[in-house]
Amino acid sequence: MNIPLSILRKISREEEISLNQLKEFLASGKIAIPKNKKTKNKRFCGIGKSLSTKVNANIGTSSEKRSLKEELKKLNVAIEAGADTIMDLSTGGDLKKIRKEIIAHSKVPVGTVPIYEVAIKAASRYGTITKMDKNLILDIIEEQAADGVDFMTIHSGVTQKGLAAIKREGRLTNIVSRGGSFLAVWMIANKRENPLHQSFDEIVKIAKKYNVTLSLGDGLRPGSIADSTDKAQIQELTTIAEQAGYAIENGVSIFIEGPGHIPIDEVGTNVKMAKTLCGDLPLYLLGPLVTDIAPGYDHITAAIGGAIAAALGADFLCFVTPAEHLRLPDLQDIREGVIATRIAAHIGDIAKGVRGAKDWDEKISKYRNLRNWKKQELLSIDPKRFREYRQDKSVISDVCTMCSKYCALKVVEDLWKRRRNRKN
Template structure:
């Protein structure tokens, strides 16, 4: 089976491309060309049936929601509820990051029940099972890692985070520089430890062609993980981050040449004034590949409110080139998010994505804002609710107020500026 990028290069417009073009309100031939160039991806495994969504240049900014069990908190029904809540409030993708329970059964259920694309980080499962057997990370067998990638591809995973850019060379820049927070990526830290304790190169980099062969067979989109991303504002745009990015640019080219769709993951913590430059640098070095960012989180000083911190950074990032925002919840840095955290994280990221889409004039964002603005002037509360990012909350606040049955709100009452302006 040819992949979406291979078909696009051959001039073939697939059924998936037609669906995306219609939903995004873009010309299908333009879309095909962008996919051929690798600037847009359609993450859809041939074994996963769901309404397709594309990520990349000129399209609506997408949002991902992470979930999954942990060693300390393993309640699968709760994770399924989180998934449903995330999708209900606008998540375009789900990543299963489970590290507790029967990981393959959990992933299979999520793939079966998800109506959006599903992503994973395969090294989590391998490392979890290894530690459960009482073994150490240095005993990880690379063959188990490649086997896990293939198992997940067969199961129907649409995109996989693979930390292929953590190499001996990129790690050398980390070791010859000072960092406040070191490595905060779980995958990056696991690979660094394995490499150092075994004195070997990262197998995901060294045997990258094996990954490409597996992903091509199932049309899995590779999400090149940022294993050396900054975990503190003070570490942003340092040598290690940029060194890894250079490697990822090379791997983007190799994936495209092989007919595999690919996107690149970006920084976590970063001061506001560095975001624009980072987005442009990434796009330049990685051939305009779709960019997937966590946050960025623009301050380290707001635990409990990091969904707001991430939304601020996400808006700026998406204005300047980020295509895919990984949500941040209020639980970030503190604990496993609960259902309420998931809802708040998705909504915060949706607000960030929409705010950027307004600036970039994509996805009908301006039409939506114009509609709700006109509804406000018309005191058309129902239209306001329907066009809100969270209609349930908007309706709830109005209906629970003392002015629930009136055309004005309790803020202004009969001093309502709109009513007085319209009466003249």
């Protein structure tokens, strides 16, 4: 929670929150500012109470697609599209090199999920991820922190109790979190408790040393509507809530990660539950996807869930791209995912009463009414898309091809103009 005053002042100005209030919320953990003590010259942001909803974009290689060049292109696309933070979820190629390059090139804070590298190292050293051990885990967490990672997902809430709940109650889609599945496999094979859970105090020490924000991951999040808000999910959230309290007491900022696949009528319950159990700490949601039936359009299903969640108090939305459930996203998927999630965040901000959110809508509507296309383009969330669609111009310069000479706005405006002229 050691953030330079210049950054606090900038966030205070941008978000129109008093410096004292910002400091107070930061100290109590209600706001997190992901910033490794080594990170400099990035666009830092505050995430949490009284602030605008922020958006994270995931990039990173897989074991099949390992091009660093491509991931750096995705990084730029995500940042240009307006992502507030980036997570490097690489699992293929030279992970350290990829991470360092992404950190070096990123203009915004960078997060990781260290258990990926731990599992991959254990698999290459010993032939199985069930040979991960505590020392390897702590070494990699410290190495990533020393590399300048600003926030890390730690799946410390996956416990034997949570796994027993899945076994007892059954699930349609088992465990869908990659980190959660690595830990579950280790815990089942070794018949022991989650090493991230057992070493949480040591992880907090490392996070404190490097000023890393810990994102307490939901490794048992529901992966389908049928599994939403089940016992395993709630059990994990309860564990995370206790760990979060410990981290905050020890001067480490926290995000609480949330699901996942949640039907629209349960989104409010989930936001309220996480906020209440965890003492109003910043809530970071992966979606939520409010239906399972739309592969290829999951940026839309997640944006619907994300908008509702943000309106009800979620602080940080992880993007979902059209490629979700289908493939590693390409550049266009990344762009669409960021824009869709920014729309969701903004919808939430209107409902939350975030300063300036409604003004943005009012400005664009004013110019829409005036049919000022240049100003509308500048104010639109995606000016590039705006320009592409406006290529198809109407023969009448100030309307569009939708209603053309029957432009509703123009028809009424012309009538009023004629009436005013007659009076004069």
